[in-house]
Amino acid sequence: MILVNPHSGKGQALGLFTSHIQRMLNETRMSYTLVITERQNHAREMVREVDLSQWDALVIISGDGLLFEVVNGLMEREDWEEAIQTPLGILPGGSGNALAASIHHYSGAQPVSSEELLVSCGFLLCKGLVSHMDLVSVHLSTGPTRLFSFLSVAWGFVADVDIESEKYRCVGAARFTLGTLVRLASLRVYRGRLAYLPADEAEEDDRPVRSSSEREKELPRNQPPPPSFRPSDLRRASVDSFCLNSFRNSCNSNNGIRVKKLETVPPNATQKGPPDSLLVPLDQPVPSNWVVVPEEDFVLMLAVYQSHLSEDLYAAPEATLNDGVIHLLYVRAGISRAALLRLFLAMGKGTHLDNNCPHLVYARVRALRLEPFSPKGVITVDGEVVEYGPLQAQVHKGLAKLIAR
Numbered sequence: 553m554i555l556v557n558p559h560s561g562k563g564q565a566l567g568l569f570t571s572h573i574q575r576m577l578n579e580t581r582m583s584y585t586l587v588i589t590e591r592q593n594h595a596r597e598m599v600r601e602v603d604l605s606q607w608d609a610l611v612i613i614s615g616d617g618l619l620f621e622v623v624n625g626l627m628e629r630e631d632w633e634e635a636i637q638t639p640l641g642i643l644p645g646g647s648g649n650a651l652a653a654s655i656h657h658y659s660g661a662q663p664v665s666s667e668e669l670l671v672s673c674g675f676l677l678c679k680g681l682v683s684h685m686d687l688v689s690v691h692l693s694t695g696p697t698r699l700f701s702f703l704s705v706a707w708g709f710v711a712d713v714d715i716e717s718e719k720y721r722c723v724g725a726a727r728f729t730l731g732t733l734v735r736l737a738s739l740r741v742y743r744g745r746l747a748y749l750p751a752d753e754a755e756e757d758d759r760p761v762r763s764s765s766e767r768e769k770e771l772p773r774n775q776p777p778p779p780s781f782r783p784s785d786l787r788r789a790s791v792d793s794f795c796l797n798s799f800r801n802s803c804n805s806n807n808g809i810r811v812k813k814l815e816t817v818p819p820n821a822t823q824k825g826p827p828d829s830l831l832v833p834l835d836q837p838v839p840s841n842w843v844v845v846p847e848e849d850f851v852l853m854l855a856v857y858q859s860h861l862s863e864d865l866y867a868a869p870e871a872t873l874n875d876g877v878i879h880l881l882y883v884r885a886g887i888s889r890a891a892l893l894r895l896f897l898a899m900g901k902g903t904h905l906d907n908n909c910p911h912l913v914y915a916r917v918r919a920l921r922l923e924p925f926s927p928k929g930v931i932t933v934d935g936e937v938v939e940y941g942p943l944q945a946q947v948h949k950g951l952a953k954l955i956a957r
């Protein structure tokens with residue numbers, strides 16, 4: 553199932569699919585159904601109810617926001633443990649495309665333009681090799697109290713830029729550069745308390761470690777793919793005509809693709825997912841083996857679990873898809889505008905940690921707690937704004953599966 557957010561990025565996700573991806577899938581003789589999302593939470597509600605036995609993979613062509621919905625929809629199911637084993641795929645159609653940029657980077661390739669990134673991720677999808685991907689369980693004190701995140705938690709400068717730059721999405725990935733310059737002009741300090749469990753202090757995840765053959769399974773498909781893409785091999789994809797009983801389906805044709813419109817079911821708020829053995833309730837002090845950061849004034853806090861925060865921000869050079877580590881970066885108050893700008897320019901190349909910036913701190917952690925004291929601010933999880941207030945998070949190594957090698 554390929555889910556498209558027609559409004560993501562510059563609003564061209566469907567066009568990008570037809571111009572770049574459709575032919576590649578046809579050449580591999582992979583059959584698929586395209587679902588165009590109609591509103592926020594459509595994908596989340598749909599994957600919560602869908603019969604997953606009918607699908608080999610759930611692929612999104614959008615920004616990271618749509619994958620966030622799919623991951624959380626799967627984790628809200630009664631059968632979440634099995635559901636989250638469904639291979640996920642991502643094709644960049646947004647303006648940030650952090651996970652797509654990360655998997656392109658993990659494949660060993662050099663940085664590329666947005667269009668080439670789409671083709672690169674298309675090839676990864678056609679190869680169909682599946683790897684495990686870490687998920688982070690994020691607890692909030694209000695709103696939906698537990699979320700699952702595959703990318704980042706941000707507070708302060710980065711979160712502000714992410715949200716404020718939404719209005720510049722027509723310029724694509726450059727929106728973050730533009731937003732950074734605007735926010736630098738009105739640099740703020742955020743007051744709060746940060747604590748974390750260093751990765752070397754924490755016990756390894758107690759789930760059994762899987763063998764590499766179990767980790768890297770090839771996606772089933774109708775026929776083996778041709779060794780390379782040749783025009784003579786071009787065939788039309790056989791488009792599946794699944795009938796999902798829980799939805800009212802109406803299909804119509806769009807550029808030769810069968811488009812399925814789905815009616816979804818009411819939200820389900822029940823808590824699901826693995827226990828967070830490293831966390832104590834938010835109203836209790838953190839355990840004694842945690843580090844409590846002495847400073848209380850910050851410019852930013854960024855917890856990231858993949859290498860890239862956007863196509864142009866190589867935030868965690870050491871990160872891999874399944875390292876079971878939250879890469880925590882924070883910048884203490886007192887940094888000059890010029891030094892912060894230099895830091896972000898260096899992040900474009902992934903050299904920010906080599907620059908010995910005295911205000912930047914980096915730690916590999918397994919869990920963290922953030923208690924903002926500033927009355928107003930923005931916190932984002934995977935680029936989506938969440939309720940502003942205390943939160944804590946714990947990584948779950950390799951909980952999800954991603955088509956990524």
Ligand SMILES: Nc1ncnc2c1ncn2[C@@H]1O[C@H](COP(=O)(O)OP(=O)(O)OP(=O)(O)O)[C@@H](O)[C@H]1O
Nearest residue numbers: 560561589590591592614615617618646647648649
């Ligand atoms: N048809 C739709 N109409 C409006 N919103 C939608 C629709 N489909 C999905 N959404 C919502 O749009 C939000 C943004 O989606 P997404 O992150 O995929 O794109 P984006 O914001 O353009 O990408 P990026 O995060 O890279 O900038 C998500 O929260 C998603 O729930």
